[in-house]
Amino acid sequence: MPFKYDPGKLGPQEVEIAITHCGICHSDLHLIANDWGTSQYPFIPGHEVIGKVSAVGDEVRLLEVGQRVGLGWQSNSCGVCEWCTRGMENLCLAAEATCVHRNGGYADRVRANARFVIPIPDALDSEHTAPLLCGGITVYNPLRTHGINPSSRVGIVGIGGLGHLAIQFAKVFGAEVTAFSTSAAKEEEARALGAHHFVNSRESKALKEVAGTLDFVLSTINADQDWGVYVSTLRPTGTLCFVGIPPSPVSVHIFQLISGLRSISGNPTGSPYRLKEMLDVAARHGVKATTESFPMAQANTAIDKVKKGKVRYRAVLAN
Ligand SMILES: [Zn+2]
Ligand SMILES: [Zn+2]
Numbered sequence: 001m002p003f004k005y006d007p008g009k010l011g012p013q014e015v016e017i018a019i020t021h022c023g024i025c026h027s028d029l030h031l032i033a034n035d036w037g038t039s040q041y042p043f044i045p046g047h048e049v050i051g052k053v054s055a056v057g058d059e060v061r062l063l064e065v066g067q068r069v070g071l072g073w074q075s076n077s078c079g080v081c082e083w084c085t086r087g088m089e090n091l092c093l094a095a096e097a098t099c100v101h102r103n104g105g106y107a108d109r110v111r112a113n114a115r116f117v118i119p120i121p122d123a124l125d126s127e128h129t130a131p132l133l134c135g136g137i138t139v140y141n142p143l144r145t146h147g148i149n150p151s152s153r154v155g156i157v158g159i160g161g162l163g164h165l166a167i168q169f170a171k172v173f174g175a176e177v178t179a180f181s182t183s184a185a186k187e188e189e190a191r192a193l194g195a196h197h198f199v200n201s202r203e204s205k206a207l208k209e210v211a212g213t214l215d216f217v218l219s220t221i222n223a224d225q226d227w228g229v230y231v232s233t234l235r236p237t238g239t240l241c242f243v244g245i246p247p248s249p250v251s252v253h254i255f256q257l258i259s260g261l262r263s264i265s266g267n268p269t270g271s272p273y274r275l276k277e278m279l280d281v282a283a284r285h286g287v288k289a290t291t292e293s294f295p296m297a298q299a300n301t302a303i304d305k306v307k308k309g310k311v312r313y314r315a316v317l318a319n
Contacts, residue, residue, distance in 0.1 A: 002297075003042050005103060007111055015063055015117045016055040017071060022105035022296070023048030023131040023289075024306050024315040026161065026222070027073070031099060032303070038100050046105025046317075047073045047098035048133040050126040053117070060114040068120045070279070071105065072133035073097055073269045075112035089115070089271045090141075106299050106317060118275045121283035128288035131314035132165065132278065134269065135289065139166035139218060140278040141270035142241045143173060146216050150174030155210075155217035155233060157201070159186045159193075162220035162243060164290060164313045167193040169278075170218075172285045178210060180230075201225075207233070220244045227264075228252045236260040243267050289314045 010016055028045035030036055049071040053063050063069065077084050077092035084092050098104050098112065120129060132140075139162050148154055152175040156166045159181045170177045171194030178197040179190035187198040199206045211232045219230065221244045230240050231252050239262070242250070250264065257263060270278070281287065290313045294302035302315045 003044070007103070007109075010055055010057050010111065012057040012059040013113050013115075014057045014111050015053055015060060015069070015114045016109055016111050017049060017051040017069060017117065018054040018109055019049055019051040019105055019107060020319055021050045021126045021130040022046040022107075022317045023133065023135065023291075024299075024302055024311075024317065025131075025134045026306070027134070028099070028104075028106075029303065029307060040101060043099075044103040044105075044107055045099050046107065046110070047071070048130045048135065048316075049098070049105035049110055050120060050130045050133070051110075054109065056114070063114055063117060063119070068126070069117045070120050070129070070133045070275070071098060071110060071112050071117055072137060072275060074272075075102055075116050077113075077115075079115070087271055087273050090269045106296065108319060116272055118272060118279065121279055123283040124279065124288070127291050127293055127316050127318065129279070129282065130316050131161065131289035131291065132282055132287070133275070135161050135314060136165050136169075136282070136287070137270040137275050137278055138162060138243050138267065139220065140169050140281075141274050142218060142243065142265075142267035143169055143216075144274065144277075145267065146239055146241065148173045148175050148216060152176070152216060153214045153235070154178070155180060155214045155230075156195070157217060157219040157225075157230065158221035158244060159183075159190050160220065160309075161313045164189075164193055165287070166218055166220060167195050168287045169281070170194070172281060172287060178214065204229075214238060216241065218243060222246060224248045228256060231256045231262060231264070234260070234262050237262070239263045239265050241265045241267060289316075291316045293318050
């Protein structure tokens, strides 16, 4: 039996979305298992939502009933702190995640503050766009924050749910893109997505060959690696940025950072402004997720397949 709940009266600044699509993100799997100790049950995951506005609160100005919209990881923030007023709501200390202590998008309906509900450009179809709302912005935001441009040499570690989007965006920004994967079989796919070079990261010789060649390396994987090797791929002033979460602490020799002014960084999703910008870029440049679709009622089957790493590259639930 599907779980039912009464969401109460719609808040004045809230929007209700009738969900047509919701992507499955790895964070959902962590939240289902309460890996981060924040989950409350019964738990409704889902934070890559696309649907149509079904109701708007009294104070909502910019959105209308019937409009196609998206909702990502974040559903609310304080709106008045330094970070919110600087357009970096993703850094707000009072930020509310769509499915942490709120009911998420594996559902018919979901609610969020209107500031986090983003219109979807007509050129984008819902199934291939839903994963951009979390997976896409997670890789788009660091590429933008670190000023990736046509002179940049970018490495993307891992060709999966996040990596296959990161390669496309880095290519759109004009960068020379090097894809790193432990699976030689992914070379062709990486190149089709826009990678100029492919490095089999199981081969230490191949890794040594790219030492000192990259400006920015984005790691999308959830596995432990010899991160010092990736820091050595950086040119002076280069950054190794994490969006995937390896289980163990990252250990590198600080001398590697001091020499060459290199740094290690991370990125938490993106602001509503960046989400709008990303969707516009995706619409103009044809960036889309490679997806496999499942009916919403088969969410458990889909989650199982994602857990086993059998979905290329993002599962999307459809109502
Ligand atoms: Zn996510
Ligand atoms: Zn705030």
